[in-house]
Amino acid sequence: QxxxxxxxxxxxxxGGSLRLSCAASAxxxxxxxxxxxxxxxxxxxxxxxxxxxxxxxxxxADSVKGPFTISRDNxxxxxYLQMNSLKPEDTAxxxxxxSTRIWGLVLKTxxxxxxxxxxxxxxxxx
Numbered sequence: 746q747x748x749x750x751x752x753x754x755x756x757x758x759x760g761g762s763l764r765l766s767c768a769a770s771a772x773x774x775x776x777x778x779x780x781x782x783x784x785x786x787x788x789x790x791x792x793x794x795x796x797x798x799x800x801x802x803x804x805x806a807d808s809v810k811g812p813f814t815i816s817r818d819n820x821x822x823x824x825y826l827q828m829n830s831l832k833p834e835d836t837a838x839x840x841x842x843x844s845t846r847i848w849g850l851v852l853k854t855x856x857x858x859x860x861x862x863x864x865x866x867x868x869x870x871x
Contacts, residue, residue, distance in 0.1 A: 746771070747770060749842070749861065750862055750863070751765060752766050752768070754839060754866045755866075759870065759871050762827070763867060765825065765839055766824075767841030769824075777860075778796065778798060778843070779815075779817065780792065780841070780842050781813075782841075783837035783867075784840070785837040791806070793809050794809065794815040796816065798819075800817045800819070806853070812828065812829045812831075813826060826839070831867075837867060839865050840861055840863075842858035842859075845859050
């Protein structure tokens with residue numbers, strides 16, 4: 746069992762930046778593909794980015810490609826999401842998730858992930 750804890754959310758002005766962290770409780774996390782999702786009120790959970798276990802492969806949703814960067818530090822059992830040029834429409838609860846499945850395009854879908862964090866709120870003011 747892997748427990749994931751997100752941190753780094755908060756209130757930021759439009760155009761600002763935040764770096765989210767996802768810390769895992771088990772060393773096996775470093776063998777898992779990890780993704781970031783978000784969910785705004787009244788909307789479905791949205792895939793943002795995924796990174797392979799080694800960090801050698803990444804994949805982004807078109808909506809965040811460029812301003813957002815996913816990375817990982819396996820020595821710290823932590824995955825990051827650097828978010829730049831934030832907009833009010835980026836306001837949502839952000840979740841990290843870990844998948845035991847082999848890297849592939851299916852990893853942009855929430856059912857492909859086995860473990861989820863509790864989420865961290867990001868609010869972007871205009």
